[in-house]
Structure formats: structure tokens, C-alpha cells
Amino acid sequence: MKKMTAGLSILSLMALAACGGGGDGGEESAGDLVVGGKNFTEQFVLATITSIYLQENGYNVEEATNMGSEVVRDALVNEQVDLYWEYTGTALVNYLGEDPVSDGDEAFDLVKELDYEQNGITWLDRAEVDNTYTLMMRQEAADEMGIESISDLADYVNANPGELSFASNAEFASRSDGLPGAEEAYGFEFGSGNVNRMDSGLTYQALRDGNVDVSMGFSTDSRIVAFDLVNLEDDKGFFPAYNAAISIRDEILEEHPELEELLAPLAQNLDTQTMTELNYEVDIEQRNESEVAREWLAEHGLIDEE
Amino acid sequence: MKFPIGLPRGLTKRFIFLGLWIFLLPMTLIFMLAVFLSQQTLEQQSDDQTFVAAQTLSLQTRQVFDHQIDMLEAFVFDYRNNGNLERLEERASSHALREPVFSEVMLYNADGDPAAGPDAVDSMAPQAVSEVFEEAQWRRSSFVKGVTTESGHVRVYISVPVQEADHEPINGAIIGEINPSYFYHLIQTSTIGSEGWNLLVSSDGTVFTDTKGNRFRNESIREENIYDLLSRGRMGTFRGKFFEEDSVAGYAPVERLPFYAVTIQPESQAGAPIATLQQVLSSGWMLLFLAGLVLLGVSARWIVTPVRRLTDQAMSYAEGESWHLQVMKEKDEIRTLAKAMQFMANDLQEKERFLQRILSSFPYGVITTDSSGYITSVNREGAQLLNISARSLTGRPVETITSKSLSRHIRVLCGRSRPFRNHSEEFNFVNHKQQKLVIKVSSTPLQDEKGERIGVLTTFWDHTEYRKLEQHIQRSEHLAAIGQMTAGLAHEVKNPLGTIQMAGDLIEAETEELRKKYQLRGPAVSMIQEASADIQEETRRLNELVKRFLKMSKPHKDEETTVDIGELTEEVARLVSHQMKRADIDCTVYHKDDGVIVRGDRSQLMQAFLNLALNALEAMERVDRGVLSITVRKKGSNAEISFHDSGAGIPASKLKRIFNPFFSTKQEGTGLGLSITHDLINEHKGSIEVESEYGKGSEFTVRLPLDKEGEEAQ
The missing domain is CATH 1.10.287 (Helix Hairpins)
Structure with a gap:
């Protein structure tokens, strides 16, 4: 009986004292990469996801974000950036001088082919994220005016010229696949006085607050739902497909052929809905991009949960 | 009852064992669980605290940079509106004086040279600045860059492009070098506890500033385990060695900036609450464990002792002691048990006593032996007959019995393998008073309930009287x-x-x-x-x-009356007094008791007594001064009349035949006198005995049953 008691005490004390920790050892870097990115939320999120994913796979990653769309493209071409997330529509129209293509696969195949031939840039498989331009109205106002599609909007604008104001960022207001193209395709015009140019992130708020009646936006932006806005249907299929895909310099891919396979799961696991949610987390919930990115990566088993 | 000393045994052992299992073990497990969980919780808490501090540090840092970028961008916007490059240059360089964040801010022209001209005092490292400027050229937007120079010094720059519109090629850039001591002070505010410290690490793993007096500034943490986590862009808490000290480190990248924010707490500080808790819980456990042991001991005493007492009592009862246990006062099962056992014991005892009483009241001696001839019991009558105590016989071999004939009888039967039934025998026995007794013995086999012989039951009794x-x-x-x-x-x-x-x-x-x-x-x-x-x-x-x-041959009692023996003997004495006097014999009647009354024929009794008196007279004819004493007394339920003479006495050889008819010691005697007397006395249900010593005299003793009615009437 005494032995047993002693044994019990020792056991308990051992249990009481038990505690510990551990750490990982270092590894050799798999290579240095510069991940580029544009200057809006989705791009920050995508860049962060990519760089964390690469870092977790042993790459030494430098981020170069907050760049203009064409600036980052130039940086890629000029070998200052190694890879970044680009949209098929943007590349097709802005960089390759092609006409916009509405069909996702068609657009991607064309971009992939042309960009490789002309610029030595490889497009990895596209994600089901279609961050195309969209025209939005407040749900309430749209219902009141009976506007559901861009054609309805065109009719309304033509019937009541100068009544509706429009919010746009600088790029959309001047791009051929932006407002001017849409106005031409649907046959209406807001009039230069009614177009308010502002930072891309502010258009949603301006629309919500009633400063404008119609606003441009990106279809993956979470604020469309959060602010009770409505996307006007692109019934003429004007806006091109803007599927997100990683564009990477061919030399980099030659140097790191494993990247194609390594990065594939990112595109496979992303779609418009997911992207909207991730954007929502950052824009509306004001969370850290790296937090959101890590969460998503871990959720899909792409990195180990900490 | 003794409290068990040394290792507990039996019931107490079981009780304590059970107590250990159902009380101490679960308690220990609960304690272990509590310690484990609270340790986890506290660790988690301290991890969270450290991590939150790192996040705060990260946010703080980012806000400072964002603010400065906004300020510098505002200058550029102004320039875009007024095109005054000189004013921009002036604002940029004077900004460093106002803002302690910067050690220096300078405007560089499109070629990357200071806008103020080659004479401008440029304390910034030219190599690093040109690297930053080059990046500004292709990025065309504001950014922060850390540059580790060849000397191993880390320098951090903010670069804001000067351009006509966003994303246009740049006309120049405002580049400001960050003053590490500003962050040194800034991040002081968010250290944890007295021992905690913070540091900012550039993305290549060089310490930009730390709150330990910049002791580690420009040192690389690439060799530290934590760098592996930082380099993967992770955020969280790290436990392990950091600069050779056991630490808890919270770490987080600074969003969009080439920095890592790290918050350090020495393990000793972070683990202090855990150590305290462990100590408290451990001592609590020890206390409870000891208390539990004491409680177990006490409750063992409380519960087990009555049972032990009961058991001991039952044991000693089984060994033949009487039941002396007091019925316990508690109203519980043990009390009921004790009561029931006492009742059973009493009942058993009562039954045994009853059997014992039957056996001891049995008018015959009873001896039982086992089949190997050892005496198992002797009853009172038997012990009395043999004049030996029952206790000294029980358990001894049958040869202990004083009568050799009896022991032989039993021994023979014990050894007999054939079945037998009612074996009787008769033999003489001289008892301790030297009385010759005739003992009759009857033995039967003693059988158990299965009919197997387990011994011999011997009954014996004094057969002398009967003989x-x-x-x-x-x-x-x-x-x-x-x-x-x-x-x-x-x-x-x-x-x-x-x-x-x-x-x-x-x-x-x-x-x-x-x-x-x-x-x-x-x-x-x-x-x-x-x-x-x-x-x-x-x-x-x-x-x-x-x-x-x-x-005489027809000695019929004519009429029965109550006869006063005292009176009768007096009358007899009177009748013979004349003859007595002549023969010089002193005849006296002694009345030891009064009212000695019997029922019978007075004249016949008179004759019987007269015969005895005359017989005595004749016996003393040749004796000088003879004495005849007639004594009347009550003896039990008899009247006893003795005639004692000092005559010649009767030889022992003739004593037996003295009452036979025609037997006389005297020459003139008919030999019928005593025979008639004998018959008369017999007729009255009495007895007559004679004792004599030749030459000294004889004594005839007549016993007649007392008349009960007459006695009661008196």
C-alpha cells in the first residue's frame, strides 16, 4: 500500500511538472522570387497568398505591390518582378492589343498563347475568379427606376440625360474596355460633368452614400453585397472576361520548373465567391491581409496550420 | 479493539485500497487534468498576450510608415498642382527636421542625383540610395525598402515617386532614411512586463532596432530558430531559445513593409504564473492527498472497526467465550448485524445450555468418545460417579477414567469395526469412598446425520441398590x-x-x-x-x-393405625424392664425426634420390637452391666429405630444368615425370633439391617416409612 501511494504521488508530480515546447530547424532557401501586385485589395490578398505560400515552400520572397496595373506588367517584362496575378481581359486588351473576349476559356487560351509568343511570359492555369468590371446601383434605386441591366440603364440615361451621376476610377473612365467602350456599345452617355473620378476603393462608398447614382466596380468586390448594391446585368456581353491567373516570366519557370505544379492549387481553389469573401474580410472586416491569406491557405491544406 | 499497527490487513486493506481507487486516484487525475488544463490555458494566454503585443507592434510600425508616406505623397500632389520643384525640395528636406522619424529626407531628380545640387549635404549611403532610386524608377509608386549595406548596417528608406500622374514614369523621388532611434522609443511603449523587450527585424533578418538599448542592432537573427518562422511570413508565438535565452516570442510581419515585429518575453517571466499555479496546485494536491489518507484512516476506523469488533467477537464466541459485545448505538447495518449475531449466539447458547441441562440432569452417567477413543464429553452424573471433573476428562484418552473396566469396555467398542448396538456390561467398582459399587454400562454407537459412526455413547449407572x-x-x-x-x-x-x-x-x-x-x-x-x-x-x-x-407364618396385619414409635418403644422398654433389671442391663430409650409416627399394626410392630429387645437381652445374658440403647429418630422420609446392645456380637460369618428362619446363635433359640421380626418389618414396607462386631455388640436398625398424614397433622 505504501509503495502504491508513493507511486501515485510520483506519477502526479511528474504530470504536474510536465511541460515543453519545440521549434523547427532552418532550411536552405529554394530560391529568390519577387511577387508583384497591383494597388487594390484583391491584388494585395492574392500577392500575400502567393508569397506566403511560396515562403512556406522554402522560397525567399520579396513583395513588390501597390503598383499600377501597367507598371507591374512592365516590371514583369523588365524582370524586376518574377510573377504576379494578372487578369486575362487586362492583358488581352491593354498589353496585347487584342479585342476583348467575353468567354473565359477563349480569352485565357488566347492570352496564354500570345503572351508566351510575344513576351516570353507564361500564364499558369486560370482561377475561376472573374474580376471583371461591373456597373452597380443601389438596390433600392435600381428597383425604383426599374433598371436591371446596362440596357435598362442606357434607356434611362437617354430618357433623362444628365440626371444620373457616375463614379469611376481614373483607369476605367479612360480605358477602351471601360466606360467609353460600354457607353459606345450600349449607346448612351453620362456626360463628362456627371462622371466623378475617384480612387477605386471609394466608388462603392460613394454609391452607398448617395453621392452618385451609378458606379463602376469590380465584380469580386465584397462591398457590393455589404452595401446592398446590385450589379447591372451585362446583357450585351460587353465586359470582357477578367479571370485571374498567375503570369510568370519564362526564365523563372525554366529555373524553377516545379513552380507550375506548386502554384496550381492556388488557382484551383479560388473562385469569384471565395475571392469576394476574402476581399470582404480585408475591406469590411478590416483584417490583416496576411492573416486572411494564411487562414485561407490553411483551410485548403496548402500550408500547415499553426 | 486494537487499531491495526503496521500494514493494514483484511477489511482495512480492502477499504483503504478501495478508498485509494475511488477517492485518491480520481482526485489525483482531476488534479493532473486541472494542472494540465490550467497550464495549457496560461500558456495559451501568455502566447496570446505576446502575439497580440507583436501584432500591435506591427500595426504601430505600419501606421508610422503609412502616415509618413501620406505626408510625402501630399508634397508630391502639391508639386503636381504647382510644378514648383524647388518648394518640393525644400519641403522634403525641412520635413526631416520636423519629423524625428527621419534622419534625413532628400529629393532626387530623374537621374537619381540630389535635386539641391551636388553640393547638398547627403549623409545617406549613396550606394543604398541608388538601389532605392532604381526600384523607385520601375515601381512608380511609394514603397519602403530596407537595405543592408556591405558593412552589415541595415538602413530603411521610404521612397515616394515624383510624377505627373499616378503610375507615370518618375521625374524624381523623395527618399527618406528612417531614424532607428525613433522606433527604438516607439516600440519601448509596447514591451511586456519588466523583462520583456521588442525588436524590429528587416526582411533579411537583420535587427533594425531593439529595446534592449539597441544591443542587437544590425545583428543578424538568421541563425535563430525564429527566423525560419519569420522568413515564411508566419505570425504567432514561438517558444525556445532566442539570443541564448529561453523566451516566448510573439512575431508578425509588418503588413506591406519589409519588417518583422517581434515581442520577446523571457520564459522565466512568461512562465511565472504557470510556476506559481503549479506550485499552488501541487501543494494543494499534497495537502488533499494527505488529508485524504488521514480521512481514509479515520473512516477505516469508523467503518471497519465495528466490523472487526464483530468479527473478533464472533471468533472468540466460536472459541467458546460468551457473547459480551455491547449492541452498538448507531442506527445502521452494523448494529443490525451485531444484534442479529447476538441473538443467534444467545439462541445457540440457550439451545446448547438446554441440551447440557438435559444431559447433566440425566440420572445416569454419560460419556461420549470419538472413534479414536478420546473423550468428547462427560455429564455431571458421570463425573460424580467417577469422582473426577468433567473438564479433566474431556479431550483425554478414555484410559484416564478411574475405572479400568469401564475404559476397557469403551476402548474395545471404539476399536470395533463391526456395527454394534446396545452393548451392556456389569462390573464392580470401588469408588473414592472405598464403597463397593456395582456399575452397569450400556453403550451405543454415536452417529452423525449421515449414519456414520463418529464415536461411542456410553451410559453407566450405579447398579448397587438394584443388586x-x-x-x-x-x-x-x-x-x-x-x-x-x-x-x-x-x-x-x-x-x-x-x-x-x-x-x-x-x-x-x-x-x-x-x-x-x-x-x-x-x-x-x-x-x-x-x-x-x-x-x-x-x-x-x-x-x-x-x-x-x-x-407367625400368617403375619397378617389386622388393622392399620397410626403408631407413635416413641410411645411404642417406651412400652416395649417397660415390658422388658423387669427382665432387664434381673439381668443387670441398663435399658434406655433415646428420642432424638418427637412425633415419629408410622402407619401399621400396632401389636405386630410391638412384637417385632419386643423380639429385638429380647434378642438383645439374650445376647447380653453373659455380660456384666450390659447396655441396651434404643434410639428413635427421623431420617429422611423414614423413622429409624436402632437397638444397640453391648452383647457378644455376631460373627461376621453368621451375620448374613441371621434373619433366616431357624438360624440362631443361641442354644435355646428357636431361630425364628429375628426371622419373624424381619417379616413383620417387611410387611410394614420397612427394612432391617444389622451391624455387628464380634465380642463388642450389635446394632439392629429398623427403618419404617413415616406416616405423611400424621406428620402433616402435627
Whole structure:
């Protein structure tokens, strides 16, 4: 009986004292990469996801974000950036001088082919994220005016010229696949006085607050739902497909052929809905991009949960 | 009851074992769980705290940079509106004076040279600045860059492009070098506790600033384990060595900036609450464990002791002690048990006592033995008969019995393998008082419930009285036969005797007539006269004898009355007093008791006593100054009358035959006196005994049953 008691005490004390920790050892870097990115939320999120994913796979990653769309493209071409997330529509129209293509696969195949031939840039498989331009109205106002599609909007604008104001960022207001193209395709015009140019992130708020009646936006932006806005249907299929895909310099891919396979799961696991949610987390919930990115990566088993 | 000393055994052991399992073990487990969980919680808490601090640090840092970028961008916007490059240059360089964040801010032109001209004082490292400017050229937007120079110094720059519109090629850039001491002070505010410290690390792993007096500034943490986590862009908490100190480190990248924010707490500080908690819980556990042991001991005493007491009691009861346990006061099962056991014990004892009582009240001696001849029990009567205590016999071999014949009898039966039934025997035994006893023994096999022989049951009893009685009866029958025979003989004698008497009378009368008629004289005549007188004398005596004999042979009690023996003996003494005086005999009656009354025929009793008195008289005829003591007393339910004489006594050889008819020690005796007396006394359900010592005297003792009614009447 005494032995047993002693044994019990020792056991308990051992249990009481038990505690510990551990750490990982270092590894050799798999290579240095510069991940580029544009200057809006989705791009920050995508860049962060990519760089964390690469870092977790042993790459030494430098981020170069907050760049203009064409600036980052130039940086890629000029070998200052190694890879970044680009949209098929943007590349097709802005960089390759092609006409916009509405069909996702068609657009991607064309971009992939042309960009490789002309610029030595490889497009990895596209994600089901279609961050195309969209025209939005407040749900309430749209219902009141009976506007559901861009054609309805065109009719309304033509019937009541100068009544509706429009919010746009600088790029959309001047791009051929932006407002001017849409106005031409649907046959209406807001009039230069009614177009308010502002930072891309502010258009949603301006629309919500009633400063404008119609606003441009990106279809993956979470604020469309959060602010009770409505996307006007692109019934003429004007806006091109803007599927997100990683564009990477061919030399980099030659140097790191494993990247194609390594990065594939990112595109496979992303779609418009997911992207909207991730954007929502950052824009509306004001969370850290790296937090959101890590969460998503871990959720899909792409990195180990900490 | 003794409290067990040393290792507990039996019930207590079980109780303590059970107690350990159902109380101490779960308690220990709960404690272990509590310690484990609270440790986890506290660790988690300290991890969270450290991590949150790192996040705060990260946010703080980012806000400072964002603010400065906004300020510099505002200058550029102004420039875009007014195109005044000089003013921009001036604002940029004076901004460093206002803002302690910067150690220096300078405007560079499109070629990357200071806008103020080559004379401008440029304390910034030209190599690093050109690297930043080059990047500004292709990025065309604001950014922050850390540059580690060849000397190993880390420099951090903010670069804001100067351009006509966003994303246009740049005309120049405002580049500001960050003053590490600003962050040194800034991040001081968010250290944890007195031992905690913070640091900012550039993305290549070089310490930009730390709150330990910049001790680690420009040192690389690439060799530290934590760098592996940082380089993967992770955020969280790290436990392990950091600069050779066990630490808890919170770490997070600074969003969009080439920095990592790290918050360090020495393990000793972070673990302090855990250590305290562990200590408290451990001592609490020890305390409870000890208390539990004490409680177990006490409750073992409380619960087990009554049971032990009961068990001990039952054991000693089984060993033959009486049940002495007090019924416990508690109203519980043990009390019920104790009560029930006591009841059972009493009942058992009662039954045993009852059997014992039957056995000891049994008027015969009873001995039981086992089959190997060891005595298992002896009853009281048996022990008395053998004059040995039952206890000294029990458990001993049967040879311990004083009577060799008895032990032999039992031994033979014990050894007998064949079945037997009621084996009886009779033998003599001289007891401790040297009395010769006749013992009758009867043995039967002792069988258990299955009918197997487990020993011998022997019953024995004093058969002496029975034997005596048997002899007495034989003698009486013998006497009665002789009596009848002699009575017949007497009848036959009586008639011729009458004829002889008449003939004698006739002879005398005729002789007298002849003598008178013929005047006969002479010796012959007188001889005839003498002879006839003798004939007459002897026939008369003979006739008397026959008459008496016949009378005796029919000793029927005529009438029964209550007879006062005292009075009767006095009367007898009076009747013989004359003869006694003549023979110089002192005759005295001693009345030891008054009112000694029996029922019977007074005249017959008188005759019996008279016979005894005369018998004594005759015995003392040749003795000078003889003494006859007649003593009357009550003895039990009898009247005892003894006639003690100081006569010649009776030889032992004749003593046995003294009551036989026609047996006399005297020459003149008929031999019927004592025989008649014997018969008379027998007729009255009494007895007569004689003791005698030859030459000294005899004592006849008559016992007659006392008249109960008469006695009660008195």
C-alpha cells in the first residue's frame, strides 16, 4: 500500500511538472522570387497568398505591390518582378492589343498563347475568379427606376440625360474596355460633368452614400453585397472576361520548373465567391491581409496550420 | 479493539485500497487534468498576450510608415498642382527636421542625383540610395525598402515617386532614411512586463532596432530558430531559445513593409504564473492527498472497526467465550448485524445450555468418545460417579477414567469395526469412598446425520441398590418358601403333639392314682412321675412353639393405625424392664425426634420390637452391666429405630444368615425370633439391617416409612 501511494504521488508530480515546447530547424532557401501586385485589395490578398505560400515552400520572397496595373506588367517584362496575378481581359486588351473576349476559356487560351509568343511570359492555369468590371446601383434605386441591366440603364440615361451621376476610377473612365467602350456599345452617355473620378476603393462608398447614382466596380468586390448594391446585368456581353491567373516570366519557370505544379492549387481553389469573401474580410472586416491569406491557405491544406 | 499497527490487513486493506481507487486516484487525475488544463490555458494566454503585443507592434510600425508616406505623397500632389520643384525640395528636406522619424529626407531628380545640387549635404549611403532610386524608377509608386549595406548596417528608406500622374514614369523621388532611434522609443511603449523587450527585424533578418538599448542592432537573427518562422511570413508565438535565452516570442510581419515585429518575453517571466499555479496546485494536491489518507484512516476506523469488533467477537464466541459485545448505538447495518449475531449466539447458547441441562440432569452417567477413543464429553452424573471433573476428562484418552473396566469396555467398542448396538456390561467398582459399587454400562454407537459412526455413547449407572434389592427379594422368596414348608410341618407336628400331651396327662393322672391307691413308693415311681412331668413340660413348650410358629407364618396385619414409635418403644422398654433389671442391663430409650409416627399394626410392630429387645437381652445374658440403647429418630422420609446392645456380637460369618428362619446363635433359640421380626418389618414396607462386631455388640436398625398424614397433622 505504501509503495502504491508513493507511486501515485510520483506519477502526479511528474504530470504536474510536465511541460515543453519545440521549434523547427532552418532550411536552405529554394530560391529568390519577387511577387508583384497591383494597388487594390484583391491584388494585395492574392500577392500575400502567393508569397506566403511560396515562403512556406522554402522560397525567399520579396513583395513588390501597390503598383499600377501597367507598371507591374512592365516590371514583369523588365524582370524586376518574377510573377504576379494578372487578369486575362487586362492583358488581352491593354498589353496585347487584342479585342476583348467575353468567354473565359477563349480569352485565357488566347492570352496564354500570345503572351508566351510575344513576351516570353507564361500564364499558369486560370482561377475561376472573374474580376471583371461591373456597373452597380443601389438596390433600392435600381428597383425604383426599374433598371436591371446596362440596357435598362442606357434607356434611362437617354430618357433623362444628365440626371444620373457616375463614379469611376481614373483607369476605367479612360480605358477602351471601360466606360467609353460600354457607353459606345450600349449607346448612351453620362456626360463628362456627371462622371466623378475617384480612387477605386471609394466608388462603392460613394454609391452607398448617395453621392452618385451609378458606379463602376469590380465584380469580386465584397462591398457590393455589404452595401446592398446590385450589379447591372451585362446583357450585351460587353465586359470582357477578367479571370485571374498567375503570369510568370519564362526564365523563372525554366529555373524553377516545379513552380507550375506548386502554384496550381492556388488557382484551383479560388473562385469569384471565395475571392469576394476574402476581399470582404480585408475591406469590411478590416483584417490583416496576411492573416486572411494564411487562414485561407490553411483551410485548403496548402500550408500547415499553426 | 486494537487499531491495526503496521500494514493494514483484511477489511482495512480492502477499504483503504478501495478508498485509494475511488477517492485518491480520481482526485489525483482531476488534479493532473486541472494542472494540465490550467497550464495549457496560461500558456495559451501568455502566447496570446505576446502575439497580440507583436501584432500591435506591427500595426504601430505600419501606421508610422503609412502616415509618413501620406505626408510625402501630399508634397508630391502639391508639386503636381504647382510644378514648383524647388518648394518640393525644400519641403522634403525641412520635413526631416520636423519629423524625428527621419534622419534625413532628400529629393532626387530623374537621374537619381540630389535635386539641391551636388553640393547638398547627403549623409545617406549613396550606394543604398541608388538601389532605392532604381526600384523607385520601375515601381512608380511609394514603397519602403530596407537595405543592408556591405558593412552589415541595415538602413530603411521610404521612397515616394515624383510624377505627373499616378503610375507615370518618375521625374524624381523623395527618399527618406528612417531614424532607428525613433522606433527604438516607439516600440519601448509596447514591451511586456519588466523583462520583456521588442525588436524590429528587416526582411533579411537583420535587427533594425531593439529595446534592449539597441544591443542587437544590425545583428543578424538568421541563425535563430525564429527566423525560419519569420522568413515564411508566419505570425504567432514561438517558444525556445532566442539570443541564448529561453523566451516566448510573439512575431508578425509588418503588413506591406519589409519588417518583422517581434515581442520577446523571457520564459522565466512568461512562465511565472504557470510556476506559481503549479506550485499552488501541487501543494494543494499534497495537502488533499494527505488529508485524504488521514480521512481514509479515520473512516477505516469508523467503518471497519465495528466490523472487526464483530468479527473478533464472533471468533472468540466460536472459541467458546460468551457473547459480551455491547449492541452498538448507531442506527445502521452494523448494529443490525451485531444484534442479529447476538441473538443467534444467545439462541445457540440457550439451545446448547438446554441440551447440557438435559444431559447433566440425566440420572445416569454419560460419556461420549470419538472413534479414536478420546473423550468428547462427560455429564455431571458421570463425573460424580467417577469422582473426577468433567473438564479433566474431556479431550483425554478414555484410559484416564478411574475405572479400568469401564475404559476397557469403551476402548474395545471404539476399536470395533463391526456395527454394534446396545452393548451392556456389569462390573464392580470401588469408588473414592472405598464403597463397593456395582456399575452397569450400556453403550451405543454415536452417529452423525449421515449414519456414520463418529464415536461411542456410553451410559453407566450405579447398579448397587438394584443388586441389593434383588438379593433381598431372593432371600424373601426363599424365606417365604421355608415358612410355608415349616407351617405345614408344624401342622403335622401339632396333632401328634396333642396326643402326646394327652398321653402325658393321662400317664401323670394314672400314676398319681396308682400311687395313691397302692401307696407306691420307691425311686421308680418318682422317676415315672419325673418323666411324665418332663413329657408334659416339653410337650407344652413344643405346643407353644408350634402355636407361635403357626401364628407367625400368617403375619397378617389386622388393622392399620397410626403408631407413635416413641410411645411404642417406651412400652416395649417397660415390658422388658423387669427382665432387664434381673439381668443387670441398663435399658434406655433415646428420642432424638418427637412425633415419629408410622402407619401399621400396632401389636405386630410391638412384637417385632419386643423380639429385638429380647434378642438383645439374650445376647447380653453373659455380660456384666450390659447396655441396651434404643434410639428413635427421623431420617429422611423414614423413622429409624436402632437397638444397640453391648452383647457378644455376631460373627461376621453368621451375620448374613441371621434373619433366616431357624438360624440362631443361641442354644435355646428357636431361630425364628429375628426371622419373624424381619417379616413383620417387611410387611410394614420397612427394612432391617444389622451391624455387628464380634465380642463388642450389635446394632439392629429398623427403618419404617413415616406416616405423611400424621406428620402433616402435627
